Amino acid sequence: MNRLPIFLDLRDRRVAVVGQGSLAARRVDTLSRAGAEVSLFAEHPSDEFAPLEGKYRHGDFSAPEAFAGFGIAYFAYEPGEQPNEALIARVREAGTLVNVADYPALSDFITPSVLDRSPLVIAIATGGDAPLLGRMLKARLETLIPANYGRLAALAGAARAALAKKLTNQQARLRFWERVYDGPIAETMLAGDDATAKSMLDREIESCRPDGSASGDAPTGEVYLVGAGPGDPDLLTFRAFRLMQQADVVLYDQLVEPAIMDRVRRDAERIYVGKKRANHALQQEEIGELMVKLAREGKRVLRLKGGDPFIFGRGGEEIEKLAAHRVPFQVCPGVTAAAGCSSYAGIPLTHRDYAQSCVFVTGHGRDGPIQLDWASIIRPRQTVAVYMGLAHLDFLTKEFMRHGADPALPVAIVENGTRPNQITLTGTIADIAAKAAAHGLRGPTIIIVGEVVTLRDKLNWYTPHRAPEASDA
Template sequence: MSMGEVFLVGTGPGDPDLLTLRALRCMQAADVVLYDNLVSEPIRALLPEGIERIYVGKERANHTMRQQSINALMVELAQKGRRVLRLKGGDPFVFGRGGEEIETLAEHGVPFQVVPGITAALGVAAYCGIPLTHRDYAQSVTFVTGHLQDGSMDLDWIALARPRQTVVIYMGLLGLPVLCEQLIAHGRSAQTPAAVIQQGTQPTQRVVTATLATLAQRVQTEGLKPPTLIIVGEVVLLHDKLRWFQPSMEDDSASLM
């Protein structure tokens, strides 16, 4: 039996129009797909009829399949000659564990291709009218993951609290109060603008803006739920002026301060 192949494909933050042509070609060429919770329904609708679909979850604290099991399943399917499509939200190499997955494939001699996707920070910020860098506000941008460990966030708070930069936090909604408190405690002004975006780039996109001092309470009041992205920095001030994407639902954006 000849060896199959694995296509590790990033699908972007949710809007199917943001898929690359290469991603779409790989989707059409595969005969079995393993997909995450963050792969939106409109993107899944583009999969070929008859393709075998395997949901592998990856929601926080609710993993349908453990990472090691996903890795092993890809190897098993490829060794059976299958063309395996591994779909991930965003970009596979930005907090997507894509490196771990292809390490396993390489160790077992499984051929693979990697198709980058628009990572959530870029796509969501663009759809919110929040430029991540701007000569008047921010000369650098930092991406971090907000997963909690042992009840605290293990982040370089001193570096993140430096001025004139934008900080983008993935998977940080649960720890938002800690995030805001620690940034203020390490020198970032309590009046620093910040935003939380739910389901960015999709028709259900919601944006809540506030300051570090008030953001956690505003988000709780608005009832935002994952998936979300957090953006901290003066560039958030441009949201009201530069917002261009109009979700189909009623606009739930909250005004700054």
């Protein structure tokens, strides 16, 4: 390690910035937000400094002691501008540490890429050799570290004094914090419930044993109801991925892709609970009872559902059961099938020239085809997305026409949407059922009805990872 990483407290400390372009403006903005007392040395500051007025003082190059009293100085030259090495030497002679952007050999220190989750701050540096690599690694960490980790750090900081009074042994405090950061208190904070997390932490401090372990209370589990999206693992949210990594047991069904299950924590128990059409491994009531049982055993239960759990996913029914039994839970939404499949098929659900509204309906009820409100569904300039409609497609298309839909109304069926084996079949209300039967579509599918389907030829961008059949449209 040829450079020592440090974090400076710059509040009310004098810092100089030399430069007059965009890089210097960014330096001034960052330093002022860190609480520094910034002086800008620039002969002709650019317009980018206008929003920063009041955040810095104007320095005078010609003053004999112009750079006296500054702890650090940033030289922010624009591309093509050569460093003024005489001025840099003059500043260094005043006892000031110098950073010259893009010139590590002229610098006493370098500025890392910073991931700011204040008070949690992560800095990444490459010694000035590969700054772009540092920024790329920072971008990856942005996806892995939720913003609420900063609030968790602040919560812990506010409780340190109270814990120190309760636990004088350093190892006991370490054990306590390890349990907090890997348990329900941290999870509650990351879910955004600050007040509950604080109450939980206060109770935990009050009841902890002298060795820092938990009191003898029964373990408390939790259920994570998570939407896995329509199939492509890249469509998982950051929060979904985090919950998938910390679950002890996973309840999953037919619509969850194996590639998504690969993202679940390796040692988590996996329980298949269905569901194929008319062939459920477990009935809905049994799934609810199982979640309650596992949570009461102290386990973190991941209920992983295809698409979004609150859009025809029966998620509301499942958490009603949890709420009735006072089992803690949280819900993480996912990309619903209509949004994901239409995007990957090149069919916008709304478009200023074709559709100003979109409705989601299900084509499958408890006892077969569902009776829909056709008057509200069949309207001009409206898109209809039908979930679970393939099994009753012939009935649905006939009902569309019986209630006044134009037989030439465009329709698309997207099978295995967003997945490597995606197939998109287009036709009209009059012929789509016959086409689907001829192609042997089996599902899962989303059916899109409306003029927006005609945009597919122009907007289709996604190429499945297999050679499409000639009959694919």
